Amino acid sequence: SAVISQKPSRDICQRGTSLTIQCQVDSQVTMMFWYRQQPGQSLTLIATANQGSEATYESGFVIDKFPISRPNLTFSTLTVSNMSPEDSSIYLCSVAPTGYSYEQYFGPGTRLTVT
Amino acid sequence: QQQVKQSPQSLIVQKGGIPIINCAYENTAFDYFPWYQQFPGKGPALLIAIRPDVSEKKEGRFTISFNKSAKQFSLHIMDSQPGDSATYFCAASTIGSGGYNKLIFGAGTRLAVHP
Known part of the structure; x- marks a missing residue:
């Protein structure tokens, strides 16, 4: 298993600004x-x-809008850039410590509201 | 088709009842089918998972039934308790465009177990 923490837990941001969400894991995971x-x-x-490779984005998500860093095996950040009200959502990080994607452990989430 | 269709959207049962949540898929390349449980304000947590070559799996009060020919699987909760009230997501594991495993989630079922 893995214990994941996220910061901040929630935030209210203004349109056009950026927010960086941190994800910390209590063990090393790829x-x-x-x-x-x-x-x-x-x-x-x-x-x-x-870790060790560039982030792979899903259709509809681009690096300029959601840049991700993964400096080591226990930490990552997601930045939501140039925010609009449509970005208001809960952002969650998860890890798959066994290497099987079906077995993921999730953080508590970051609730973002863009005004 | 990279979709997992889940029903019903919501479900209300009495304590001791057996709620059943159903999911269907099209992509035969999916290789694992997990179920996640999510309480309000928390991240999802893995409940139970099954491989497509297994027809049934039980863990405590939770049972997955899997019908490979029909491309359907379901979650049964035996002797349901008010503490089981949560949102349940089915999911399927597959290889993403970047060559990494990923999960495709169903829409979710909000379960309420009344005392």
Whole structure:
């Protein structure tokens, strides 16, 4: 298993600004993922952020809007750039410590509101 | 088709009842089918998972039934308790465009177990 913490837990930001979300894991893991979840909705994968390689973005998500850093095996950041109200959502990071993507451990999420 | 269709959207049962949540898929390349449980304000947590060559798997009060020919699988919760009230997501594991494994999530089912 893995214990994941995220910072901040929530934030209210103004349109046009950027927010960086931090994800810290209590053990070294290769596979890490970033998701977006609208309240009451399903999870949408933004990107896979495996250490040692560039993040792989899903269709509809681009690096300029959601740059990701993965400096080591226990930490990652996701930046939401040039925010608009449509970016208001819950952002979650997860890890797959066993190497199997079906077995993921999620952080508590960051609730972002853009005004 | 990279989709997992989940039903019903919401479900209400009495304590002790057996809620059943159903999912269907098209992509035969999916290789694992997990179920996640999410409580309000928390990240999803892995509940149970099954491979497509297994027809049933039980873990405690939770059972997955898998019908490979019909491309359907379902979650049964035996002797449901008010503490089981949560949102349940089915998912499927596959290889993404970047060559990495990833999860495709269903839309979610909000379960309420009344005392």
